[in-house]
Amino acid sequence: MWNIVVIILASITLDINLRVNAQSLNEEIIVQSSKLQAEGIYGAETYIINKSDIQNSTSDSVVDLITNFPGIKKQFDIYGTGFGVGSRIDIRGFADTARDNTAILINGQKLTLGDMSLVDLSIIPVDSIQKIEITKGNNSVLYGNNSTAGTVNIITDTLPGQKDSLFTKFVVGSFGKFEGALSGTKTSESFSITGNTNFISTDGFRRNNALSQRNGNIEFKGITENLSYHLNVLSHNQFLELPGTRTPVTLRSDPRGTTTPTQFNQRNGYKAFYGLSYSLINNHEVVVDGSYSFDKSQMNSGEYMDTEIYNYQISPRYLFQYKVNQIKFDNIVGIDLIYANYYSDRMQSDGNYYYTNYKMTDKTAAFYFNTNVTLDSENKFSVGARYHGNWFRASNSVTPGAYYGGTFTDKSAESVSTPQFAYHLGYEHKINNHNTISTKVGRSFRYPNLDERIGLGSGFTNFAHFALGPQKSHDFEFSHKLNYEKFNIATTLYYMRLRSEISTTDNSFYNRNLAPTERYGVENSIKYSFLDNLNIENDFTLTQSKFRGGNRNGNDLPGVPAFVDSLQINYLPFKNISTYFNVYYQSSSRPINDFANYQIIQKGYHTLNLGFTGNYKGFNVSLALNNLQDKIYYNYMVGSGSGVYHSASYYTLPGFNTLLKISKEF
Template identity: 30%
Template sequence: MQIRLKPVAALLLPLFAGSLHAEARLDTIVVTASRFESAQQENPIAAQIITADEIRNSSATNVSEVLNKLGGVHSRINFVGTPDSPLDLRGFGMTGEQNTLVLVDGQRISENELATARLSAIPLDSIERIEILRGAGAVLYGSGASGGTINIITRTAINAPLSGNVSTRVGSHDLRDIRGGFRAGGEMWGLRLNTQRFRTDNYRDNNRSELDTASGELRFGNRNGFVALGFNVDDQKSRLPGARTEALLHSDRRGATTPDDYLNSKSQRFSLRGEKRLGELTLALDIGRRDKRADMYNNSAWGSTLARTDVGVTTVSPRLLWQTGFDQVVNSLTVGADWSHWSYDNDTAATGFMSALDESGKQKNRAFYLRNDVHLTATGTRISIGGRKENVRQTQHERLVPRDAAEKHALSAYELALQQELGAGFSAYGRLGRSFRVANIDENRCWSAPCPTLLKPQRSHDREIGARWQGGKASLGVSLFEMDIDDEIHYNHLSFSNINLSPTRHRGLELEGRLLIGDSLDIAARYTRTQARFRQGIYGGVDVSGNDVPLVPKDRVSLTLGWQVFAATRIGLNLSYTGRQRYDNDQANRFRQMPAYTVADIKIAHDLGDWRLALGVNNLFDRKFYSYGIVNGTYTSFNAYPEDRRNAYVSAEYRF
């Protein structure tokens, strides 16, 4: 891999001290990347951990902002207007969220459609920590983890004293955000409840967003095992303003192109989880059920559509962990199975030249996996090896085309990782792996005959090397990755369809770290250099070999500064830079690139007894920018979704 480190990275290098391996601050953390909670385990190789204290002290107000500001995860604007930003680990562009797997307590919430994970339904106060594993997770979790996995771990209330919080936040664009949380527990039980009511008009006309959520968990048990019943329900209502043309970005930036459009949805998720330790063995079982109903209206000069969709998914995941040790060897063997059944129904009525749709689909997954981790304590060597076999059956029925399609796929994933302690706080690691992704129902949709066969699964062959250094008040991490992908699933404007691409390659450099200066100042920084290119391919008569994949910024820098001004007063500043990238649909690389942008957010918080008062300003320097743009068919102009200008809020939180 030949990747050039730009001068900006060299300037930041002395500051880098990665939060991903801050062992001094994470001694009590139990990482669950092996899908177990009760058994004490080591941090997975090259994992990034974001703690609850880091979240509380940051300028982030929702999970999407936490991942972007603290986790360095690239995100773009959500067209719906809710704080559910599409996520992209390691440069997949528009399909980033389909290649980045999001989990809550080890259960996936990523959609099997072209829709973002409902991160806004996860209350910040319920989060114990967030684990980010870049380029890993396919062995344990299967499809959609090519870019990596993000596991959001919620708090347990066992042994928690009666406590809670109530907060309110008001701000620009008629923002009103009310949240509440409650925890209580005893020696063998715990109860946690959270709720939120969110309203905002957003920056654009016809972009009002409303969100009501409630979640909770009732748990019985102790460190030797537990049973937990959890739930999460949400009700979302959003108006959709549409894109702005290049001309309108200058003349009417806040206007709405589609003043009648909307998207309303309701979802509910229930889970039953349990673990039991029996000496060296730990047994676990997860059962989950999620249902979602959505209504979407679109009106244009060509006609209108009203789409109603119903989605349901049931998952069952039994597994076993065997932990044993002899002499100076510690061994952990994980064996498990995943079963899931996903169903989908879409009824779309249409007028004018728009297309109606009467569609249903199902997907059944059956998987078996194992992973073994060995730690040679005498030499400081860790070896992790694992594999997964998964059978997927997809069916898709469309009555109006008509179409009946069915495919079976036999898929596999593996991972081999080695980490070696080198002394003086240094360590190095290497990782090889293979992952896969199955096309979702939106990508397989057919609007007119003749319909093609369902898309082939995407397969990725991954390589990564890295090094870490941990000092007393500073740490540094560097990694290089390369992914060769066959049959990458992608919407290609040159062929006007979702297709399996000819081979592509994703490669990059990642630097991250943290520096503590005295007792009052901490600096965290991250630099990512990403290159995503078509290795070969001719589409619509255009040879794209060597071209950039759209919507993948080559350079990204984030800098987070925390200053404890006084014992009760803290200032948090986040500065992020996103470099130039190709517009969506510009696989031919004929159009100019999207402009780079830099955004600064600041938050001042003051504790007053049981109260915390805060003032926040986003886009402090009032930059005009957009994170998503799409080129038109003639390569003479583009449409974009403008981001918010300078905006502010005040908040008050009471804890008891």
């Protein structure tokens, strides 16, 4: 009965997800330490999450905040620990490779370079964030690799001249969830210093599923008449137990159990982002951004892996504006220089000598430009291009006799150079005060990350595929926005035509470039305000992700649901108290690995969620009641590539759970 109700509700084109208030790119966006010009890229769909939205949200993670929009969903939520640990942001249906097709930025600089497997948004203290910008679609001109699906830019800058502040937060929830956070800012007219730290822990929904994590960052920012500068340093330390999978039998008999009672993953590292901006003359500015990061991961997952990666980046650019016959030109020209070093030892167990060792270097030199042209108040367009050079070198060495089985041999060093280019053309037209249309076309690319070039890198033989090729995509999107009194509608249609898409295939244990693929869909968001204190929202996404060539032409790509909908009612019964009721529905999809479309279907599911937020004597209080039906469900299923039907692995997610947050700003 509930399934029927949910499907009916999901089919109503009303509107969703106002746990945060999103703005489209109809207004000016001020971005500190970012490559984006003041107006963004015309034709691109962008959402903004502000500081107040973050503090008033019932969400426990950055991931949950970001995935509250059409065309964006949470992927790879296999641990159920909360706080966004291990979860990925999937924009426009990339499933298992979503992380590698969406660039995650801190103040306009990439969070991690070379190996996206080390991107985990839980390492960023939520309370350090001033604003989040989410741009859907090709952004390779400005950000190069990993930007095919979109970008998420997390702004942490605190401008000098604002008031001093101190913020504290405590979170408790089901399954032993706990978070304690403290942040503070000290400012003067020309300088500010901000510090944030938090500790999160949970027992986890499943056995051997506990989490213990500490994050911290400190940021310095200064500004003078012609010069501004900033330095942001982050550190993190995470210990996560790995519960393994559930089979079709244990999914029903013991959904909270574990098959890997001793396995874990431990990660730690630090990152430093710096930048300065100097105004030469009116409307001319030189900006230099750079970063250094170190990440270390130690995993016990049947065997032991010890991986380190070092990243270096510097990105100078020149921004200038001018007018010709009242036509305004806003320009950016820049260079990206990136270097990454990767080391990974693979051992039978901790303390043993490695049976194989991988060493890789990844170098990038790129040139790009973008021009925003304002013809008049109703017509604007953007044009930009990038040339991206990449030089990759890798080798692996073997210790004879150190492995308990298999046929590992030394693999001589390989060097690969695969330059790529990207472009975009965007146009925006204001029809009248209520209607705006926009369109964008472009080409994007992505290189395989360092882990993808290795594959599993263990088991029975040398699986490393160092020469894995880059992925290319041609993209088109069209958007329409209607804003009329109490009624707002935003609709986007898109089409992506990909070649050499990077993915694992069946039971091969290493990654390949797939036959030609395509993605297309509709993203819709509608909001209607019945009263000043009552509104209803609905976001839905229709997605198709298929092979368009090869011997699997027409087959669905795994892990991409055709329909996702979220319906939410927001009600403000009293001045300082608000509540929401949310229905989330996700349709069925092919399980991961099932490129042949042979295995059983991953079932669709729905959840009912209720939340309250309020303020009492200066304390912000929120309570989330999630999965009111107490359903044991999953949104990640891996099908066996062995050819055995109904052979699959499941990762179950929590039933009914609660989350209480109390915070105060002094």
